[in-house]
Amino acid sequence: MNIQHKLGAALASVSLALLAACGGGGGGGTADTGTLGLSLTDAPSCGYDHVNVAIQKIRVNQSSTASDTDAGWTDLAFSTPKRVDLLTLTNGVLTSLGQIPLQVGHYTQMRLVLAANDSTNPLLNSVMPTGGSEVALDTPSGVQTGLKMNVDINIAANQLADFVLDFNACKSVVSAGNSGKYQLKPVVAVTPNFISGVSGYVDASLANGNTLVSVQQGGMVVKATAPDATGKFLLQPVAPGSYDLVVTAPGRASEVVTGLTVTASTVTLLNASATPLTLAASLSGTAAGTVTTTTTPIDASVRALQTLANGDKVEIIGRAVDATTGTYSYALPVSATMVAAFVAPQGTLSFSADAATAAKFGLEASSAGAVKTAGPLTLTAGGATTTNFSFP
Incomplete structure (x- = not known):
């Protein structure tokens, strides 16, 4: 799972055998039907204390090209919008959205339909910036008719296919100029509800809401979270496989554990509370710029790698760039990233500075499926570089 499309494209692929491993079994179906179970979880937000979204319904269809008015849709609808604070769903916490009885078959499209703010409920979808007040979170019309997500789900007779909608609040909430307004551009991934994952600890001094722990493959974030108040983190669900675990925090050198192995039906223990990950202090340089597109609002994102x-x-x-101005600005550590190879669960991690990374970053901008890159850039402590991107 490495899909991060700004209008919510998300991919999950799973076999019938995997469905059984992920909670398959009696799903209350018949010889002609099975059941799709859905839960919601979240990656951490960036600079917000609350991010509330109101879900009206979830729709599934066997046709990947079906429009919202075509036949073949089966809905999981809520009589009143299900309002969820996404920031309560980190560190492996899930909230159930319910189950959908479905005809046996292969389903390739899912739509997440959000309710709109109105005069009666002006803060139905809302965000509370850290240190600020709750304000409305604007939802584009496309989200209100159904955020399209491409999926690959097999429904077997009398079986439960258990899946999770992983809502990345950090990349979904977009500022809009200096107006104090925010827009919701959902980044959602649909994954099987794997039991497997990764847990461990960072130093308590890093348990401040600004530290981010993620597992990645090929530079794409698969799952991310913020440590809890004790420094503990849990990344779950994560598919079995090999990953890089990346820990970042403002004013600190990044740390990476390479070759981290996640095995089926197991939560890999990276380290114990007695040996937490402690990120060294680092000076920072700034990578900033502007992304221009031919459409408004501006729908683009920039990554530093x-x-x-x-x-x-x-x-x-x-993160997404500002929807009005197209600007972005990242304070990045100039100290070398500390890297250690994964060892057996709770084994001693031996970190060493990766000199090739000291103050070196590449930038990647994306918009409407197009990607442009720049770099490597060399930052200086207290300095700033400007890199602009333009999408025709």
Whole structure:
């Protein structure tokens, strides 16, 4: 799962055998029907204390090209919008959205339909910036008719296919100029509800809401979270496989654990509370610029990446640009990233500075499926570089 399309494209692929491993079994179906179970979780937000979204219904269809008015839709609808604070759903916390009885078959499209703010409920969808007051979160009309997500879900007779909608609040809430307004441009991934994942600890001094822990493949974030008040983090669900675990925090050198192995039906223990990850202090430089597009509001994002000496790419930060001005600005550590190879669960991690990463970053901008890159850039402590991108 490495899909991060700004209008919510998301991909999940799973076999019938995997469905059984992920909660398959009696789903209350018949010889002709099975059940799709859905839950919601969230990656951490950036600079917000609350992000509330109101879900009207979830729709599924076997046709990937079906429009919202075509036949073949089965809906999981709520009599009143289900309002969820996404920031309560980090560190492996899920909230159930319910179950949908479905005809046996292969389903390729899902739509997430959000309710709109109105005069009666002006803060139905809302955001509370850290240190600020609750304000409305504007939802585009396309989200209100159904955020399209491409999926690959097999429904088997009398089986439960258990899936999770992973809502990335950090990349979904977009500022709009200096007006104090915010827009919702959902970034959602649909994944099987794997039991497997990763847990561990960062130092308590980093348990401040600004530290981000993620597992990545090929420089794409698969799952991310913020440690809790004790420094503990849990990344779940995560598919079995090999990952880079990346830890970032403002004013700190990043840390990466390479070759982290996640096995089926197991939560991999990275380290114990007695040996937390402690990120060294680092000075920062700024990478900033503007993205221009031919459409308004501006729908684009910019990521800052590093390439490790072993060739692995990791994302250090990535967010949507300002929807009105197209601007972005990232404070990035100039100290070398500290890298350690994964060892057996709770084994000693031996970190060393990866000199190839010191103050070196690549930038990647994306808009409407197009991608442009720049760099590598060399930052200086207290300095700033400007990199602009233009999409015709």
